[in-house]
Amino acid sequence: xxxxxxxxxxxxxxxxxxxxxxxxxxxxxxxxxxxxxxxxxxxxxxxxxxxxxxxxxxxxxxxxxxxxxxxxxxxxxxxxxxxxxxxxxxxxxxxxxxxxxxxxxxxxxxxxxxxxxxxxxxxxxxxxxxxxxxxxxxxxxxxxxxxxxxxxxxxxxxxxxxxxxxxxxxxxxxxxxxxxxxxxxxxxxxxxxxxxxxxxxxxxxxxxxxxxxxxxxxxxxxxxxxxxxxxxxxxxxxxxxxxxxxxxxxxxxxxxxxxxxxxxxxxxxxxxxxxxxxxxxxxxxxxxxxxxxxxxxxxxxxxxxxxxxxxxxxxxxxxxxxxxxxxxxxxxxxxxxxxxxxxxxxxxxxxxxxxxxxxxxxxxxxxxxxxxxxxxxxxxxxxxxxxxxxxxxxxxxxxxxxxxxxxxxxxxxxxxxxxxxxxxxxxxxxxxxxxxxxxxxxxxxxxxxxxxxxxxxxxxxxxxxxxxxxxxxxxxxxxxxxxxxxxxx
Amino acid sequence: xxxxxxxxxxxxxxxxxxxxxxxxxxxxxxxxxxxxxxxxxxxxxxxxxxxxxxxxxxxxxxxxxxxxxxxxxxxxxxxxxxxxxxxxxxxxxxxxxxxxxxxxxxxxxxxxxxxxxxxxxxxxxxxxxxxxxxxxxxxxxxxxxxxxxxxxxxxxxxxxxxxxxxxxxxxxxxxxxxxxxxxxxxxxxxxxxxxxxxxxxxxxxxxxxxxxxxxxxxxxxxxxxxxxxxxxxxxxxxxxxxxxxxxxxxxxxxxxxxxxxxxxxxxxxxxxxxxxxxxxxxxxxxxxxxxxxxxxxxxxxxxxxxxxxxxxxxxxxxxxxxxxxxxxxxxxxxxxxxxxxxxxxxxxxxxxxxxxxxxxxxxxxxxxxxxxxxxxxxxxxxxxxxxxxxxxxxxxxxxxxxxxxxxxxxxxxxxxxxxxxxxxxxxxxxxxxxxxxxxxxxxxxxxxxxxxxxxxxxxxxxxxxxxxxxxxxxxxxxxxxxxxxxxx
Numbered sequence: 019x020x021x022x023x024x025x026x027x028x029x030x031x032x033x034x035x036x037x038x039x040x041x042x043x044x045x046x047x048x049x050x051x052x053x054x055x056x057x058x059x060x061x062x063x064x065x066x067x068x069x070x071x072x073x074x075x076x077x078x079x080x081x082x083x084x085x086x087x088x089x090x091x092x093x094x095x096x097x098x099x100x101x102x103x104x105x106x107x108x109x110x111x112x113x114x115x116x117x118x119x120x121x122x123x124x125x126x127x128x129x130x131x132x133x134x135x136x137x138x139x140x141x142x143x144x145x146x147x148x149x150x151x152x153x154x155x156x157x158x159x160x161x162x163x164x165x166x167x168x169x170x171x172x173x174x175x176x177x178x179x180x181x182x183x184x185x186x187x188x189x190x191x192x193x194x195x196x197x198x199x200x201x202x203x204x205x206x207x208x209x210x211x212x213x214x215x216x217x218x219x220x221x222x223x224x225x226x227x228x229x230x231x232x233x234x235x236x237x238x239x240x241x242x243x244x245x246x247x248x249x250x251x252x253x254x255x256x257x258x259x260x261x262x263x264x265x266x267x268x269x270x271x272x273x274x275x276x277x278x279x280x281x282x283x284x285x286x287x288x289x290x291x292x293x294x295x296x297x298x299x300x301x302x303x304x305x306x307x308x309x310x311x312x313x314x315x316x317x318x319x320x321x322x323x324x325x326x327x328x329x330x331x332x333x334x335x336x337x338x339x340x341x342x343x344x345x346x347x348x349x350x351x352x353x354x355x356x357x358x359x360x361x362x363x364x365x366x367x368x369x370x371x372x373x374x375x376x377x378x379x380x381x382x383x384x385x386x387x388x389x390x391x392x393x394x395x396x397x398x399x400x401x402x403x404x405x406x407x408x409x410x411x412x413x414x415x416x417x418x419x420x421x422x423x424x425x426x427x428x429x430x431x432x433x434x435x436x437x438x439x440x441x442x443x444x445x446x447x448x449x450x451x452x453x454x455x456x457x458x459x460x461x462x463x464x465x466x467x468x469x470x471x472x473x474x475x476x477x478x479x480x481x482x483x484x485x486x487x488x489x490x491x492x493x494x495x496x497x498x499x500x501x502x503x504x505x506x507x
Numbered sequence: 508x509x510x511x512x513x514x515x516x517x518x519x520x521x522x523x524x525x526x527x528x529x530x531x532x533x534x535x536x537x538x539x540x541x542x543x544x545x546x547x548x549x550x551x552x553x554x555x556x557x558x559x560x561x562x563x564x565x566x567x568x569x570x571x572x573x574x575x576x577x578x579x580x581x582x583x584x585x586x587x588x589x590x591x592x593x594x595x596x597x598x599x600x601x602x603x604x605x606x607x608x609x610x611x612x613x614x615x616x617x618x619x620x621x622x623x624x625x626x627x628x629x630x631x632x633x634x635x636x637x638x639x640x641x642x643x644x645x646x647x648x649x650x651x652x653x654x655x656x657x658x659x660x661x662x663x664x665x666x667x668x669x670x671x672x673x674x675x676x677x678x679x680x681x682x683x684x685x686x687x688x689x690x691x692x693x694x695x696x697x698x699x700x701x702x703x704x705x706x707x708x709x710x711x712x713x714x715x716x717x718x719x720x721x722x723x724x725x726x727x728x729x730x731x732x733x734x735x736x737x738x739x740x741x742x743x744x745x746x747x748x749x750x751x752x753x754x755x756x757x758x759x760x761x762x763x764x765x766x767x768x769x770x771x772x773x774x775x776x777x778x779x780x781x782x783x784x785x786x787x788x789x790x791x792x793x794x795x796x797x798x799x800x801x802x803x804x805x806x807x808x809x810x811x812x813x814x815x816x817x818x819x820x821x822x823x824x825x826x827x828x829x830x831x832x833x834x835x836x837x838x839x840x841x842x843x844x845x846x847x848x849x850x851x852x853x854x855x856x857x858x859x860x861x862x863x864x865x866x867x868x869x870x871x872x873x874x875x876x877x878x879x880x881x882x883x884x885x886x887x888x889x890x891x892x893x894x895x896x897x898x899x900x901x902x903x904x905x906x907x908x909x910x911x912x913x914x915x916x917x918x919x920x921x922x923x924x925x926x927x928x929x930x931x932x933x934x935x936x937x938x939x940x941x942x943x944x945x946x947x948x949x950x951x952x953x954x955x956x957x958x959x960x961x962x963x964x965x966x967x968x969x970x971x972x973x974x975x976x977x978x979x980x981x982x983x984x985x986x987x988x989x990x991x992x993x994x995x
Contacts, residue, residue, distance in 0.1 A: 063613055067833045069606065069714040070593040070615060074748050102829050104875075106852060113832035168837065297875040299884060302719035302826055304748050 027226040029257045031186035037178045037209040038217040039082045044174035045149045046073030057169035065174035067111025079176040082208040083123045084317045087145050092127030094314050100301040105294050109152040117148035119298040133194040141183035150175040189253035193246045201325040205350040226260045236270040242277045252277035336366035351389035362400025393427045402430035441492045452499045455482045513538040514675025518732040522580045532583030536565035539585045551651045552671040556630035564627035580735050582625030587677035589668050590631035593712040602646040603636045605834045605841045605859025615712020616744045624739045632667030636861045638716040641932040645863040654992040659917040662692030668726045669696040680726045687936025689724045690948035694912035694961020697950045700726045701733045704968045705943035706751035709744030715830040717823035720940045730979040734758035766980045767801030772905035776812035782914045789952035789960040790911045809897045815938045818890035821874045825884050828871030895942045912948040912961030945971045949978045
């Protein structure tokens, strides 16, 4: 730890990640889960906690949970139960949340995290399913609002909570864990990974101990970190705060602290109000859930290739540099995009260069939806690259054409044909152009230089020809012709 | 046959009369509404009477009979619904001030099934608030009186439904039974009350008291009616994950088979000191009748009976404390303004819940609290397992268990002020709830003072057919069928 503290402390971090599952319907009722609908339009008696309503389990959510558990190398329990977690809050219509407590869906796994070129396994303690709560909309700031409204559209959306073991050793490693976690759940198709919309949320437990000490220090829970950067900043701040406190001989209070991203510090939530006795007990409205070995096996058989494996395959199968492989596998959509393009133009490095430099210049590579809906779909990019490969267009022209393709959604062939952009390879017309340049009095100086032995002078002449043909001339042929004619002069 | 004596007719009589055109659903519905208007001010069985809807439904039913397209034996039968069953567009109060103006936007599955079968609802009946009680004195609105003696309670919590059937204010009624809330009022009011197997009838739309114990069932004039009605409301429901996916037999069809060779278990614990001697005598006499019908008798022991009551009064309040957490003034029902959110919620609950509900919420919250949960809720669950095993052991040797429904007959209003004394009323009914097995109460005589006594049959899970058959055999042989309270 790079802090100016007297003692050498080790940071101990555990993360609790809540991922909204991308099921079409909610965890315990048939309401849609789509984000952004007008308030309270995606609700029913069940997700509004009306008297007499009962929950019915969404099988798809269970399947998504098992899929994730397997990707994290967890043991899927043969029997699990749902439990009620009680606390009063107006965004929670029943004033209890249906969650899992003593018998979670899965336990004991790990996630491989890469940081500064080194990879380390972080243990996963448990993975369980629960329902999301609604959303409060305050008139003004929370503290001064004269009224608040509740939107239950989100109430009952399936959530998957994954609790890591306290094995993360730095704020940077916590951010790396979260990044890799996100990559896995997104590539599994179980979560869209959108932190701004709240599809992925993270709380952290952090404590310090003297390096070499076995027992864990008193932990503090940090909430409200809604981006990778904020996770790292909040934990760095909190580690620093605790180190200073310990150095000053103070005791760390076990509490929940809120990260204030604008002010860059964590502050204590009033512990009296939030000291909960959740009074968990098994949810009597749901029967215990049995998960057969066959069911687990069938989910395992359908498991897609995970980002890490795919990254490695990109290196071995396509001979890509590890850096390229990492960039291209940042999302499933991008990796799919790359592979589909390679199928159309089997030059992996060329495709990789174009995806990284051109596509990712205009689209965020980690945005599954944006990549999948790219105005330049893989067959179009492959078509463009084929034109480069067969010499129809130059690389420079291709960049301009790409921009047009992106704007208009057209194929490269179409644009090249309409605008007459193909490279001029016709020696007769190029001869004429070269002769015209050489005959131009403005070229006399360059010709004289060349004759004196300055080979680079020819380049200026080639440039003139290119300019005269508005870049459409094949530079290789032009160069050849210029050399020929100069040597004959 | 005239509609003037509707209270004399049971469900199967009505269907028969409708088919023969002796009576029409509209005439019968009018007659019931008239009786309600005349007599209910003295009985107070109903919280809400839905006269207009009932008459509209009766006219629709009449049209079906006219075109010979009636929907089955319940078509045109006027029934009453305990006010914990959600009814679309009709307020559902649970006899609680906190839900006084709550109008559900949906029907309970049971209500849906009854409607589909052509039954029509006369209204919603009174109960102990949120079904917590054994006398219907703990209604947030008014106490219900026993038609046999208006100074006495009808039992509870389905007291309004039991009184409605006993007083001839509905052809049949529906109640819920969490610890005896159908059987005990049935016994007090001299009607038949059936608690089916847990999961046999969907709980969707039943406002929960204790989710792992609640079960909906009928209160009727006789056992045949109970069999007819059960067939309509039973069966799997996708909206209730705890409902059982098993075929629903034609309960009425097998009713007349004899009970020769039926093995009846007599549990010693249900005949212990503390039971009213008049009840003890009546039940033993009933058992003699059953022996006369060819049943064999087997003395047995259910040793955990004494612990069942204690376990119940931990499990039921624990679940209730959770189920009632939603009534906070935020979304529906009563809201008492406060200076902030917590204040609003506290004031709302303080004003909306009655004393008995508050007592049980406190009990349940305590039983689930950190540091106490294992000793109370956890231990109670273990006892529950033992109670279930007791029955399993017993049912290895016998087909049914026969016992009194209650240790005492209907008591007077205000007589039992000590909550514990009230809770003891459920001692013989609670074990079947903890075990999740079916049980019925049928009238088996009267005390010298003219108060009804209930006989209970308890059966194996999903064995309602046998429970009904034994009860029917007894009822057919028993001499006081058709005796009715005199309401002047």
